[in-house]
Amino acid sequence: MNLVFLGDEHLTKMSKPVEVFDEKLKELTDEMLVLMKKSDGVGLAAPQVGINIRLFVIRIDDGVDRVFVNPQIIETSQEQCVIEEGCLSIPKFYAKVQRPSAITVQFFDLNGKPHTIQASGFLARVIQHENDHLNGVLFIDRIPEEKRRLAEKMIKKRMKA
Numbered sequence: 481m482n483l484v485f486l487g488d489e490h491l492t493k494m495s496k497p498v499e500v501f502d503e504k505l506k507e508l509t510d511e512m513l514v515l516m517k518k519s520d521g522v523g524l525a526a527p528q529v530g531i532n533i534r535l536f537v538i539r540i541d542d543g544v545d546r547v548f549v550n551p552q553i554i555e556t557s558q559e560q561c562v563i564e565e566g567c568l569s570i571p572k573f574y575a576k577v578q579r580p581s582a583i584t585v586q587f588f589d590l591n592g593k594p595h596t597i598q599a600s601g602f603l604a605r606v607i608q609h610e611n612d613h614l615n616g617v618l619f620i621d622r623i624p625e626e627k628r629r630l631a632e633k634m635i636k637k638r639m640k641a
Contacts (some may be wrong), residue, residue: 526614
């Protein structure tokens with residue numbers, strides 16, 4: 481399993497819902513968690529490994545691995561915060577992104593059991609970032625147009641080097 485990078489079509493496509501909760505799905509999430517940790521990431525979405533399904537994995541400061549299948553952010557706070565973000569699919573580039581400070585998200589676990597959680601702070605940030613991948617949105621799509629164009633040029637130069 482390998483990461484895909486900026487310019488790969490999987491990163492700009494809308495992902496399809498997961499319909500089958502089986503051993504293959506569990507194996508996929510296990511591989512994604514290994515790759516995420518090996519790459520020093522805190523989250524990894526299926527499109528980042530070239531698979532356009534609605535699935536992502538995260539692991540933040542508490543050391544707990546979390547799997548989100550078919551997630552939907554159903555509520556966001558009015559309060560916003562601006563924090564610098566990066567992405568495994570856009571190596572060595574960081575930019576400040578404004579997002580809601582808190583969210584409510586519905587999702588399924590690997591057994592197909594539904595869950596609803598409220599998240600704030602860094603957890604909310606990571607969930608929103610990974611959920612964007614499922615909708616074909618990258619964090620650079622959330623920065624001002626002028627900065628984004630400059631960033632894309634810089635990133636493409638770096639990736640050629």
